[in-house]
Amino acid sequence: MGKEKEGRELIVSRQILSIPQHFSTGPVMGRFLAELRDNKRIMANKCPKCGRHQLPPREVCAICHVEATGWDELPPVGTIRDFDVIYYASPDPLTGETRQVPYVLCWVDLDGTQGDAPFWHLLDVDDLTKVRRGVRVRVVFADDRRGATEDIRHFEIIPDEPIEGGDAR
Amino acid sequence: MASRVAICAVAQTKFEANKWNLRMQGLLWEVVKGVREQTGLGFGKGGIDGAVTVSDDVFDARTISNGGITDVVGAHYGAEEKVAADGAQGVYYAAAQILSGHHEIVLLAGHCKESQAASRNMVTHLAFDPFYTRPVGLDYLAAAALQAQAYMARSGVTEIQLADVVARSRRWASLNPVAQLTAPAKREDILASPMVADPIRRDFMYPVSDGAIAMILANEQRARQITNTPVWIAGLGNCYDSFFLGERDLGGNFALECAAKRAYAMAGVANPEKAFDVAEIADQYAHQLPQYAEGLGLCKSGREWLESEGPDRQNVNRSGGMLAGNPLMLGGLARVAEAVIQLRGEAGERQVAEARRAVAQGATGPAGQLQTVVVLES
Amino acid sequence: MTKNRNVAIIGSGMSRFSSHREEVNQPEMIHEAVVEALQDAGVMLDDIDCVLHGNMELFEMVHQPDMWHVIGDGVWGKSGIRLTTGGTTGATLACAADNLVASGLHDAVLAIGFEKLQEGHTTGGITNMADPLWGRSLQTGALTGTGAQKIIDEFGVERARWAAMKYRTIMDEHAMRNPKAHRRLRLERRYIKETAENSPPLAGELRMIHMCSQSDGACAVVFASEEKVRQWKANPAWIVDHETVHREETMIFGSQKNTQRVAAERLFKRTGISNPRQEIDVLEMYDPSAWWGLDWLRDFLLLSGDEAIKMVENDEIAIDGAFPVNPSGGVIASNPIGATALVRVAEAAMQIRGTAGDHQVAKPVRRALASGFGGSLWTVLMLLSKEKPEQGAETHG
Numbered sequence: 001m002g003k004e005k006e007g008r009e010l011i012v013s014r015q016i017l018s019i020p021q022h023f024s025t026g027p028v029m030g031r032f033l034a035e036l037r038d039n040k041r042i043m044a045n046k047c048p049k050c051g052r053h054q055l056p057p058r059e060v061c062a063i064c065h066v067e068a069t070g071w072d073e074l075p076p077v078g079t080i081r082d083f084d085v086i087y088y089a090s091p092d093p094l095t096g097e098t099r100q101v102p103y104v105l106c107w108v109d110l111d112g113t114q115g116d117a118p119f120w121h122l123l124d125v126d127d128l129t130k131v132r133r134g135v136r137v138r139v140v141f142a143d144d145r146r147g148a149t150e151d152i153r154h155f156e157i158i159p160d161e162p163i164e165g166g167d168a169r
Numbered sequence: 170m171a172s173r174v175a176i177c178a179v180a181q182t183k184f185e186a187n188k189w190n191l192r193m194q195g196l197l198w199e200v201v202k203g204v205r206e207q208t209g210l211g212f213g214k215g216g217i218d219g220a221v222t223v224s225d226d227v228f229d230a231r232t233i234s235n236g237g238i239t240d241v242v243g244a245h246y247g248a249e250e251k252v253a254a255d256g257a258q259g260v261y262y263a264a265a266q267i268l269s270g271h272h273e274i275v276l277l278a279g280h281c282k283e284s285q286a287a288s289r290n291m292v293t294h295l296a297f298d299p300f301y302t303r304p305v306g307l308d309y310l311a312a313a314a315l316q317a318q319a320y321m322a323r324s325g326v327t328e329i330q331l332a333d334v335v336a337r338s339r340r341w342a343s344l345n346p347v348a349q350l351t352a353p354a355k356r357e358d359i360l361a362s363p364m365v366a367d368p369i370r371r372d373f374m375y376p377v378s379d380g381a382i383a384m385i386l387a388n389e390q391r392a393r394q395i396t397n398t399p400v401w402i403a404g405l406g407n408c409y410d411s412f413f414l415g416e417r418d419l420g421g422n423f424a425l426e427c428a429a430k431r432a433y434a435m436a437g438v439a440n441p442e443k444a445f446d447v448a449e450i451a452d453q454y455a456h457q458l459p460q461y462a463e464g465l466g467l468c469k470s471g472r473e474w475l476e477s478e479g480p481d482r483q484n485v486n487r488s489g490g491m492l493a494g495n496p497l498m499l500g501g502l503a504r505v506a507e508a509v510i511q512l513r514g515e516a517g518e519r520q521v522a523e524a525r526r527a528v529a530q531g532a533t534g535p536a537g538q539l540q541t542v543v544v545l546e547s
Numbered sequence: 548m549t550k551n552r553n554v555a556i557i558g559s560g561m562s563r564f565s566s567h568r569e570e571v572n573q574p575e576m577i578h579e580a581v582v583e584a585l586q587d588a589g590v591m592l593d594d595i596d597c598v599l600h601g602n603m604e605l606f607e608m609v610h611q612p613d614m615w616h617v618i619g620d621g622v623w624g625k626s627g628i629r630l631t632t633g634g635t636t637g638a639t640l641a642c643a644a645d646n647l648v649a650s651g652l653h654d655a656v657l658a659i660g661f662e663k664l665q666e667g668h669t670t671g672g673i674t675n676m677a678d679p680l681w682g683r684s685l686q687t688g689a690l691t692g693t694g695a696q697k698i699i700d701e702f703g704v705e706r707a708r709w710a711a712m713k714y715r716t717i718m719d720e721h722a723m724r725n726p727k728a729h730r731r732l733r734l735e736r737r738y739i740k741e742t743a744e745n746s747p748p749l750a751g752e753l754r755m756i757h758m759c760s761q762s763d764g765a766c767a768v769v770f771a772s773e774e775k776v777r778q779w780k781a782n783p784a785w786i787v788d789h790e791t792v793h794r795e796e797t798m799i800f801g802s803q804k805n806t807q808r809v810a811a812e813r814l815f816k817r818t819g820i821s822n823p824r825q826e827i828d829v830l831e832m833y834d835p836s837a838w839w840g841l842d843w844l845r846d847f848l849l850l851s852g853d854e855a856i857k858m859v860e861n862d863e864i865a866i867d868g869a870f871p872v873n874p875s876g877g878v879i880a881s882n883p884i885g886a887t888a889l890v891r892v893a894e895a896a897m898q899i900r901g902t903a904g905d906h907q908v909a910k911p912v913r914r915a916l917a918s919g920f921g922g923s924l925w926t927v928l929m930l931l932s933k934e935k936p937e938q939g940a941e942t943h944g
């Protein structure tokens with residue numbers, strides 16, 4: 001009779017850990033979110049030394065090490081600088097929901113932005129071949145806004161506008 | 170060893186129960202701006218050449234939370250290293266960076282908002298292992314309560330004495346512009362505060378607190394250029410105890426005695442009972458004041474020490490201590506901050522006359538599992 | 548400023564890297580690496596006076612894990628510090644160990660990086676890196692196709708795809724020689740084109756096959772002072788210097804140089820290296836994807852144009868090539884995030900010390916370079932050498 005190999009099932013402890021938070025926004029990010037929620041305005045702040053915009057706004061200019069004190073409203077219109085077509089649906093950390101794939105994230109230079117501060121958000125598009133660098137897009141706001149990323153539903157391509165820079169991609 | 174390290178500037182926010190109006194970037198900027206204004210230093214060549222930050226991802230509810238403050242600490246295309254422990258550990262590491270020769274001037278910047286999570290106990294509950302100590306319900310408060318039981322049983326320190334520790338904390342805190350709990354408190358009221366985790370009453374615990382602290386450390390040559398009142402780091406020591414509370418001598422001071430011994434050896438301190446003009450102890454809970462005083466060698470018996478006005482004789486916690494309010498990650502750093510302020514003669518109404526040498530202590534982990542001791546001299 | 552005193556790596560240990568080390572808990576896994584490191588260094592736990600610890604705790608959701616891990620890492624009664632800088636943590640721990648020993652505060656430091664990714668949700672943990680106030684719900688972990696697109700824009704899709712997959716294949720060839728490696732796929736060169744085109748896409752042209760692993764693992768490295776190296780008759784890999792370069796989280800666009808290049812420029816200037824490709828013998832690079840590996844090879848060696856991509860095309864980066872890259876198999880093969888950057892340092896040291904066994908490079912190694920990556924495209928870069936650095940070498944510049 002052969003010797004039986006003794007196995008033992010390893011216990012695995014399954015837990016879901018969550019700690020409710022309330023995050024302060026502070027006067028800088030707070031203003032950005034409030035303007036979005038209340039007025040559908042996109043506010044960038046500006047460094048008084050180098051003049052570059054920050055979007056979303058930040059307390060300090062990382063290059064000049066001074067407070068970014070100027071504020072400018074930027075139009076909800078701009079040009080795609082770059083984009084990502086996402087095929088792997090990453091779950092939303094709060095809801096666990098996943099988006100339908102593929103979906104597109106884009107970085108948009110809103111008109112009049114000074115310096116490198118492309119605005120990052122989803123792009124709603126049904127034909128991926130339409131997505132290219134240089135395409136003109138506009139913001140679509142959500143109807144119910146609460147001062148959060150979702151106050152902007154997504155960007156959409158402005159129909160019949162020429163591609164800036166005539167980029168092949 | 171290389172040249173000495175000095176702390177050249179200190180800035181603290183007012184510690185408050187809920188700094189709802191500032192996010193971490195704003196909180197930290199206040200104190201970074203403060204030390205830069207004090208010293209006139211910029212970032213990069215000739216100025217601050219690196220940052221050591223102190224914060225905790227679980228308290229911040231953000232992975233690599235220091236990723237959000239790169240700009241605030243001048244680390245865009247610069248260096249920043251994060252110490253995820255009590256801020257006194259940040260002092261230790263920043264000093265090492267300078268003593269190694271790798272940096273000349275380091276910005277040390279720490280922040281913590283205990284108010285952000287629904288309960289800080291939910292945060293510290295996660296420090297316990299998922300299989301036994303967590304399901305049993307431990308968090309740092311419960312661990313401190315077990316420590317308090319052990320210490321009070323051994324030392325004979327009474328609840329009344331602890332109430333007096335708290336009342337004293339408020340008296341000194343009222344003279345500290347950044348302190349949180351400054352309203353006078355009467356012994357009876359403190360003793361009547363609800364029991365939270367036997368034998369810890371609500372008023373025996375450090376309050377939920379938010380705040381930030383920044384310092385500038387520099388090597389000797391640069392320190393003398395930056396300030397007329399450098400405060401030298403004369404001694405550093407830290408030490409870990411065991412994890413399982415049952416394996417520890419909870420009423421004793423294994424880790425703290427070890428850390429103190431290391432710091433005192435480096436600083437040449439032979440008799441800690443007499444050596445210091447100022448002592449700052451991170452008393453998260455009132456019983457830790459006499460307990461850690463023993464561990465630091467400030468006294469042999471915490472009970473007798475309290476009975477003989479030891480804290481006043483030895484100028485302990487003129488800041489109000491941690492009982493007056495500092496968030497968990499900054500307790501030790503706030504102690505170092507007060508020591509520096511005292512040694513620079515900038516402590517106003519709570520100034521210890523002719524303060525020349527101080528000891529500051531910070532603790533990390535359950536019931537002070539990791540202890541850090543810093544000896545400072547002017 | 549000059550470095551106060553010399554520091555060397557005298558030993559290292561790693562747990563086996565795997566997608567799920569379910570038979571060990573966290574301190575047990577760390578213990579494996581610690582025991583191996585001490586044995587490799589030829590020292591006992593008593594010889595260590597400080598233990599450094601780091602990981603990315605939101606993966607496992609253990610707060611201050613260095614408290615619990617005392618039971619596995621030997622820090623009881625010793626000095627210790629916990630440092631956490633995301634993906635670069637392991638390399639930061641190495642820098643910290645170097646600083647702590649150089650400072651004179653400690654003579655022997657044990658640095659430990661670990662991660663047990665299987666115990667949490669990796670992409671979720673990385674997603675939590677994003678600002679909770681803006682963008683967290685958009686973040687897709689570490690997945691982006693922009694790195695690949697950059698190479699494609701420059702070299703055309705065919706050449707780029709082929710080079711990225713060749714790079715990936717060579718990394719696997721190296722991993723096949725490394726018994727500790729997590730993923731060892733036996734990729735074959737004859738399937739490069741097919742795999743490059745058919746592997747499921749994650750984001751843009753970043754495909755599954757290009758992307759790093761999610762691993763469980765721990766790495767422990769012993770750093771010692773010159774005196775201790777002598778006393779213990781150790782086999783040293785000396786730390787020459789290191790550089791850390793961070794980047795503000797939103798400023799990852801535009802024409803600025805990346806942190807990889809800036810770190811390399813600064814480090815080589817300080818250490819007097821003008822031709823890294825000639826003067827350095829091996830690179831252990833933190834390559835989260837084959838595309839980034841391709842891109843940053845150029846930056847770390849201060850190359851331009853297609854010089855780096857040619858190194859891949861011409862097999863120079865292979866283990867028996869002129870400039871081996873990741874003889875360990877790199878991060879695509881094994882990625883226990885909190886340990887990963889420390890593994891790069893350990894592997895670089897192994898190459899110098901001649902202890903890499905089956906994945907020891909063919910050529911003699913005098914200098915090795917190790918990189919860490921993490922955060923918002925941060926870099927930590929460390930240079931090691933077989934020869935002891937001259938005392939009083941310039942460190943701060």
